[in-house]
Amino acid sequence: MQHETIKIPDLLLGSPGGIQKMGDGLLIMDYKSDSMFHYVNLKQKKYVGQFGAKGQGPDEFIHPTSLQPYDDKTVCGYDVMKQEIKMMEWDSLNNRMKSSTVKKWTDAWSFDVIPYGQDQFVGNGCFNDSMFAIFDNQGVPVDRAGEYPYKDENERKISVFNRALAYQGTIRVTPKGRLAFATMCAKMLFLYEIRDRHLVRNKVVIDRYADYKPDYSGGQASYSVVHNGKLPVCYRDLSVTESRIYALYSGRSFKDYGLAEWECGYIYVYDWAGNRLALYQLDLPLLCFCVDEQSGIIYGIANNPEPTLVCFPLPQS
Template sequence: MRNKLLLLVGFSAFFIACSPRHASDEIEKEEIVIFNEKDLPDPIVLTGRKYNFPAIINPRYILCIGDYLVVSEKSNDNLLHILDIKSEKYIRSTGKNGFGPREASMVYKLENASEKESFWCYDFEQTIFSKYSVTGDTSKLAESQLRLGEIFHYVKDLTWASDTSLLVTMVDGNDKYFEVSLNGDTLATFGKWGSMMDRKDIPYNVISSIHHGRIKSSPDKSKFISAGSRRNFIDVLNKNSGKILSIRGPIDEIPEFEVDYSLGYPMANMNLETLTVKYLDSFAGSKLIYGLYLGKSFRQISDPDKLNRLFVFDYQGNILNHFALDYPLTSFTVDEKNGIIYGVTIDQDPNVVAFALPEGSLLTE
């Protein structure tokens, strides 16, 4: 049975560089929706069409921009590949690997830019956003770069919240999500890590590490999601209302862990023998949420028995679709206009794969 709970969480101030505007001055409500395997619709098998782009060696992330795909490499002289979806042709590589002007040393995230046919590449090591164009010239250097302030070295994950602000998670503190300016000034805070566990003796940084997830934003930057890789949950933040919906399942349990102080500060020491990967990746669409679910050890990711599944929810937490994929993926993106999921495989010959969604599986109105 699908259960709904309301948590009332007290709100307190946290300072990075200035006094924040809180999502609620007094009390914030976090709604929890719990589901299990019995609540999932029967799985629909999606048969992937795998491409063979020889230049792609070790892909990690993928982004859909109109008629183009951008694929990042884990490590390569060229960090990025640009593909034309319509012609199914490899266009060019870009992103010079290095520490010089308009270079990047790694790709931690790919994000759409406000300009059409442009995208951001975030270098976590250098805390730099680099902007590229899929239709630009043949230079491998970024068109422009944005170096973030010192405070961003203490950020765990981030995504654009507007043209002038970012939504981030921090390495410590009870507040879950911060909207910050590009200078690091706190504009708003949302949610509390203490709401994720009943135990009150666990340090907040330990709770947040157990609930690590990569933040994704909807196209209009009004809603944000974070899907847990270690615990079964998807947080859904409505930035306008400040409310958080937490979708829990298909097994709502906290993984085994101990608080380890051996390095002089608390850390989550997790049992690697029993630890399973939950959500590998997620996508925040205009009206739908997609979660790429593994539910087993990462070492078993390519095991043909029970490959990745894709759960689809609306923003109210209702389960709409349950897809079974025939290729193991590490990340994916959704072309909502044409109803196609693109992913990067993790197998003997990793590359790009496309899955056509069944007609009617997207909410277009």
């Protein structure tokens, strides 16, 4: 697939951490900018500005895990350092982003939390040995599901907290309650469905387990893992619809590519039964992406050589 550069004057990116469609434009998360977010108006091909001050204040951000699409105008994000969920909405009348804190969290082992439905939240983390949980409006878990993977009994004996770190990834939930989770350092795709506040497993696609060792240099009570640098990074990002799952895949190892291992040159396409429908090869690897099926466009950020906003036509099928 051939890319096209979207030329936006004044858009300067440092370390992109996510991109999502929001209103008539794109919200781009940037860990190395003065502010946390950039907003680009796609219709006008215009850089609107930076939003989301960084800091400890009530309306500020430290480290959102990812950007989650919520509806056509709203994007949410879980700030793992502040342990709170924020909703971001584009105010087209005043040409600015509005953000509000939806929920303060107390579970330090929540990696990502997403608002879902009426007064519910879905999380990925380490919840009493489970990968996923549904929470009520008070943050109380009402259901848990998903045991962290292990390829044999030796891995099973590793602390669940270290396995949780080894099998981190990206979670997405559709408005109808379909949940997808893809791991970064193992080639695995988990597919669940939310039914009446319960998590029901539909399919787990396992192509490769993680290869890692617990790191106890900080003491036996600390949790950290070291991955095998000879093996490739797998799924870096996800974009989902009610019919399809788009998984951004690297296939590069640290041994061969260094930090460029995180640049992803492939997009796997699955249905919700876990069947692979397509594999797209990109002429320019992406750091993060989002898929706009309605417009038939894949948006992403690529190093070219500086972080650059690009797009690809979504193949018709």
